[in-house]
Amino acid sequence: MHKKQCGNGVEMKQYEIVIGLEVHVELATKTKIFCSCSTQFGGEPNTHTCPVCTGMPGTLPALNKKVVEYAVAVGLATNCEITRYSRFDRKNYFYPDNSQNYQISQLYLPICKNGGIEIETAEGKKTVGIHEIHMEEDAGKLVHDEKRNCSYVDYNRSGVPLIEIVSEPDMGSADEVIAYLEKLRLIICYLGASDCKLQEGSMRADINLSVREAGVKKLGTRTEMKNLNSFRAIRRAIEGEKERQIALLEEGKKVIQETRRWDDGKGISYPMRSKEDARDYRYFPEPDLAPLVIEEEWLENIRERQPELRDEKMERYAREYDLPEYDISILTSAKKLADIFEAATALCQKPKKVSNWLMVETMRLLREREMDAEELSFSPGHLAGLIELVDGKTISGTVAKEVFEKIFDEDIEPKTYIEEKGLKTVKDESAIKEAVRRVIEENPQPVADYKGGKTKAMGFLTGQAMKAMKGKADPSAINKILLELLS
């Protein structure tokens, strides 16, 4: 609920916002939806193209089976009904990024419908309905050349498979929108159906937003906001559009149903309108593609192959590993993290230790490197090996942190690495004694403090000795020798 105050403090009308989302997700197939071109990101312009995805005359689409399977998998994971008899339709509009001047999509019989997912915000839990999920092809990329006053077309992305997840208008705040997107992202990542990167455009959200006076049932006129590349932009765009629409209504004006483009740099949106945009897409069933019949057997097969999703995983971790709830929520916050956890634990049988490495050091390094957990690339076996080395007192905790950083960055094999670098804990007592003796000599004040009863000084001296040993000593051994020499 949103209250608006006038300058003089008189309370004005109350408004609430109603938000529905259209989320486009690029599927993680090897090839495009209707041709055998690679979906690989990047590449020189128009090098991942063929006559089909560049709309050459006489070419025809051939549907990638994997696209259907991913779409159904996402539908199942979001509690949708799977449409048993589904079809593709053509959406006709002229634009240069659209090589055929029609997009193959699904209007009349989308592959999934009537689903929903539960989200949680500070306000509590609620279900956001999913109206439908349909399959379609992505468009090419346009780059503008101001100097030459022209645009360039690259069809590498043309025909990359997308699903569009259309929510019901069930969200009432930016927090709910973000919670919904996070949840969707996690589900889809867990399924392996997409990597869902907002910044790289593999997940894109368009926001349908309207405002209405509190208590009014009827929905207000909505606008559609495009070009939102980050959660930050989404939050700002929602705020901005809400203010804009309320201001219009307050002035007694009407909200026009239109598509607007968010400029995150300027923090404002512009209508995307042209008199040449008829917005009459003349949809009709795609005659070049056969309809889809999802038989029970196929559906069952996809269902069986469905990986464990987060909620199930959380339950299992509590049951199997006896970890604190906090650990579990972090470990399952990204599919990759959970995968590493499970694999490393399977090798070393020490769930809590694996969890600690992931929750503390891994998280710290991710933050420092500005990386996403899904980008983690080290071998779980190397983490398990590291834990064994610490537990066997082959290396100290200090050295272990240093080694882990190497594992994180370069995926080194810890045992070989510490051999090569000579990082093993020094077992030779005389060497430790030598170092401790030097520390005592060089630090007369702390030694005097200790002898004067300030036991805290002991910690400092141990640290100094450890430093002198370059971390390669067992702290308890140092402690023992220190006590010996000082007494």
Add this chain to the structure above:
Amino acid sequence: MKLTDLTAVELGRKIKKGEATAVEAVEAVLAEIKEKEESLHAYITIEAEKAVEKAKAVQKRIEKGELLHPLAGVPMAVKDNLCTEGIRTTCGSRMLEGFVPGYSAEAVRRLEAAGAVMLGKTNMDEFAMGSTTETSAFGATKNPRNTEYVPGGSSGGSCAAVAAKECFFALGSDTGGSIRQPSAYCGVTGFKPTYGTVSRYGLIAYGSSLEQIGPIGKDVRDCSVILETISGYDEKDSTSIKREDTDFSTVLTKDAKGLRIGIPRNYFSEGLDDEVGEAVLDGARFLKEQGAVLEEFDLGLTEYAIPAYYVIASAEASSNLGRFDGVKYGYRAMEYEGLHNMYKKSRSQGFGKEVKRRILLGSFVLSAGYYEAYYLKALKTKALIKREFDRAFERYDMILSPVAPATAPRLGESLKEPLKMYLSDVYTVSVNLAGLPGLSLPWGQDKKGLPIGVQLIGNAFGEKKLLQAAYALEQGLSICTKSSAEMGLR
């Protein structure tokens, strides 16, 4: 006897026996082209040098025993809406005047793999929209029987080329009668297969749900061999069908005994030229003499086929032709202001009148508020028409009918009244709506000396029976058309 008097299969056999070579065949055909092409204009593009080179290569492979196909070394022509790698493909339109595809239509690829030698690309109505080959941006083709008449269309160039012996056989495409009707007008044999039998990959789409590529040949055997070669499932065309029974050349037995043939009474009523009607019934009588069982019946809903056809074909065309926008290939206007103006000018200048007419109609019937009233209504009509045919095929193996209400019209006559031109498709379009196979076989001629065609319509996937009946009917051809066969081209 000249080499060019042979059928494709006869030529293939001669080449295999070493009595002729592929190069001689190409040269013989080039000589015919040189003699007649100026008055006929059957071709848009002739690739004489490439064809000779190709023939040499093919001849070597035949001699080595690598190419055993009956069509190896046989010169062919290809309708210019079938893409041919490295050879310009115009679709009869200014829009694609200089377009050189980087890929070949699957049907062309299969024929070339079999050793057929392509001579060039044949003229057609622009984007296959027309029934006379007069809407071509490259000028009309003339009927080889009489150059004051049209060859029919839209595969008019292919049919004229076969009739004039400017090739041994040709490929055409049939969306509403575009193989059968010009075959009838030119006196050659044309076959439109069951929808899905031949891959449409590389066929520049007009009405996707209606059209098929098919053979145009000198006789039924040639057509069966060509069809056999180009048929079969293709992963690149999702509407192509996996079928096992494509050994079409094995069924040519002259035997019509017991074939049940239905003759739609209503096809012979109002609007049919008397001479055409007589000739077609004469053909029917011949089949009866060969043992076929004939029966008249009423084929319902025929008057709804043309309106339904024009709605569906135009709607699909309006979308299919969207890709011609001056961006990736084809014509771009010289002067324009901004993107949308570039689109509009390029398309308005690049497309001819008939194409624009159908794109506008198609855009209209799909636009908001009309989709249901027009497009869905037409598709429901299509379902009803299919049902009428299904009912007929419960009783008959095939249907015998005229191909067109009259013989070829004079040049220039049809363009004045488009609707009248559309009506001449009355006997052919319902076959496309129902996805059925249809064949046009020459049977006699009218007083003007213009050929008349008989149409045989089969049940879906009933190609074999259809070819068998056509082959039997063809045996009577020598009796009935001696005069026209002798006529040839003067």
Add this chain to the structure above:
Amino acid sequence: MANRISAGEMEYAGILAKLSLTPEEQKEAGKDLEQMLNYIDKLNELNTEDIEPMFHVFPVCNVFRNDEARPYEGGRNKILENAPEKREGRFVVPKTVE
């Protein structure tokens, strides 16, 4: 039942179809369209209640391709070969944003 196509409707059809017609062409095309629609209205004589529109003539379904990459052997050059205007491996069009 005669269909009337207004100048506005013709203009709209022109925007959808991306065709610009001169006023005379528009008038003529409008007349042709009216004539065709009048003819097509014949379909209204048919009772099509309870009839499913026939999108595909044969009941073929689930035609798929496997997810295996196969680059186009013609390469980028063949893709760009017919372009009216190209630069650095891309198609060139009039600027799409203002």
